[in-house]
Amino acid sequence: MRALRSGRAVRLFALVAVLGLVIAACGGDATSETTAGETPETTAAPETTTTTAATTTTTVVGECDTAFCVKYNIHPDAAWADGTAVTADDFAFTWEAIMDEGNDITSRQGYDQITGYEVVDEKTIVFNFENIYAPWQTLFGAILPKHELEGQPFNEYWDDLITLGSGPFAMTEWVKDERIVLTRNADYWASAGVDGSALGDVQQVVITFLEDSQTQVQALRGQEIDMFYPQPQVSLVEEVGAIEGVEWEAGLGPIWEHFDFNHDNPALQNLYVKQAIAQGINRDAIVEAIVKPIAANAEALGNSVWMTNSVYYEDHFNSVFPYDPVAAEAQLTDNGCTKGDDGIYVCDGERLSFEWATTAGNEGRELQFELAQADLKAIGIEAIAKFAPAAEVFSDENFYGDSTAWDVFNFAWVGSPDPAGGNTLYYCNDAGEAPVGQEALDLGLLNELRFCDPAVDELIRSTDGIVDPAERAAVYNEADALWLSQIPLIPMYQKPTFFAWNSTIQGPKDNATQIGPFWNIETWTGKETVIYGADQQPESMQILEPDGNLFAAGLIATAVLQGAFTVTPDFQYVPQLISSAEAIVPGS
């Protein structure tokens, strides 16, 4: 089945019969971003050792029967809520469950590199990998209790309730459409929070569901909820800021906005045209207007791999292509472009008029289009709005379309704490097959730019085999500098997150990664029961399965389940259930 067919009858049907789709598409950012894997950082580390908040992960040359091994030393105290110890068998069971073809697992990436394991002792396990797997810290984000799940119907057992976890809270109730109740795990094994703080005294967290952002604000003002984590908008931030007794924090996450160029357009195949656009748009002014009212520390992004709050971040764009409308126009005139009577340049017979696609109903994107449009008009380039609902702009036909579909495309990639997931953005050919039914270009799966550089492709692919985080980051940066110098896209800014809470509660802190605001829930103090207003109810709690992929499910799982590692707000991987881990490269 195809995502969208563009006949007029279909469009008419869409407009008249299913008006709600438009409503949904206008609803906010949730539907207007697509997911990739551009990412912040792994653990910071000199040489081959990386120090985290609680322990040490090490890359060593040692005994390993395959190309790469990872040894997990499980924390001696780690235990499930029923008192049973978390053991190597649980790690092994988790891998086996993920790899079981009968289980509806959303992604097996990385796990499919594991060829087997060796249980060294009750608290130690070594996984053998087929090849070096650099983002190994991304694996085992949630460890499953073998004694609870073994023999149960995996695809249904946790649909409605995570029956047993190792986290600081237990999921005790889900009244569909009304609330999910998390109750403090009285026998929580750890003596301190993930950030090293003392454990808190909040006994219950009640998650209620209310989509409308204005309702959320009123509920917070009226103390019907204690906290919420909405899609940030300037007006909402101002409203929340005016409420007495409410604290808020804005973070900069790994979701980043960008303007993509479609290199099917002959004019956009010229670097000087792209450079004129890059230097003609005042990106700082856009950041000032859209992001800074929410997150004062925001800045224009200069890297497509690492975010500004990463230790590996290097600016490869702002300093190379600073805002300079005079220089921008000079790029055009120096290359023989002539200005038409309408004030728009013509280069090699191509009028510099571009269709600018983005998601309809997104105020921020509409505003940044207007700002960019005005900047570009001033240097003789025309931008024409071509906004459509998210379902349409992200359909295969449009997303991978040629220049009849779009010339410039503004959307956001959703990164994760390791850049490997975004590698195919840079590929010149697909490493694997496109997903079933998807009509990707003969480039990387995420590469809709119709642009690639073989040298960048080679560098990016080489990162898969580099275990040392610092060395790997340097190669990523080398690739990014080379790539951005050719301006396949204009990186814009990281999207802010927004977390507000009743100031009687101490401890909440935003975690702008996908881990979300419950990352340190065990340290919260000040109220016995905290009511969290969620804008979405999970479809199911099967977080490893397609129906459990919503943020809401992940949020709850963060409090209930633990993994080998979690991610802190500064994008650091820190151990949860393990005391240490070793990435082992076999000795020569």
Place this chain on the structure above:
Amino acid sequence: MATFILRRILLSIPVLIISTVIIFWGMTEIADPLSSLRLLPNVSQQTIQNIVDRKHLDDPWYVQYVFWAKDLFTERNTTALGNNPIWPDLKRAAGNTVQLIAISEVIAITTAVWLGVQSAKKQYSVFDYTTTTVSFFGFSVPIFWFALMLQALVTGLFLWTGFRLFYTFGQSSFDIASQGWWAVLIDRLQHMVLPITTLAYVNIATYSRFQRASMLEVLNADYIRTARAKGLSERTVTMKHGLRNALIPVVTLAAINFGGLLGGAVITETIFAWPGMGKFFFDALSQGDAYTIMSWLVVTAIAIIIGNLLADIAYGWLDPRIRYD
């Protein structure tokens, strides 16, 4: 009468089938149930293929329709991604919406009929002008604005007095179940007042205008003059001879509205986070699940058909001259 009802029901079946075919075709054309999965970078091929196989997504839309229709009223009518049964959630949502609209419609109809009758009887009086003004206000304010104003008002009242009279969202308080049925009932009412007020106010505005116009027309009819000439009391003339005939337009409107509302007052339920059909529809759209939306549409279509049928039956009761041949 029984023949009429049976005939209407039988006629409704092809209408329902045709409407589901058209809607199913439309949904398959514009919505890809796998779109959200395809946006995930590392989704396994097997997972996508499992869903394709389960939902027959490789087949033409009419083949998919046959499979969907076959499973519609069974446990195999499931969501696209999670394979979770749809009916339990839909039944729960429908029950919640019925609570809301039944109360709001009763309030709206009784209030609007009374207002309409009084306005007609006291045409061009202060009461009539006031009612007209308030009704036009109800017509002209967007429902979301009215709902948000109510929330702001109630929140302000709470902050001012420290006493929580009503809640601004949801269906119940999380800790109320342990406090006895009386507390549960009060709590439910406290949660229902704002959405009911919103729905009722808008409907009162509409119904009362229809009632007033209809009543004015009836009160000037010859048979009313005859009734008065017979020496009947004004109350009997108005209520028995006038109102009964004047109710037909409002009954028509209310019956159609009832069917539509059962499909969900999307804006009201979303703003007040009331877990009814409207919110169900909104959530299904947000998740892009065509199968959930289709199930909702079937229930809504049935509700509208039933609403229309009830209206037809009510006509005969209100006006015995109407015959069901």
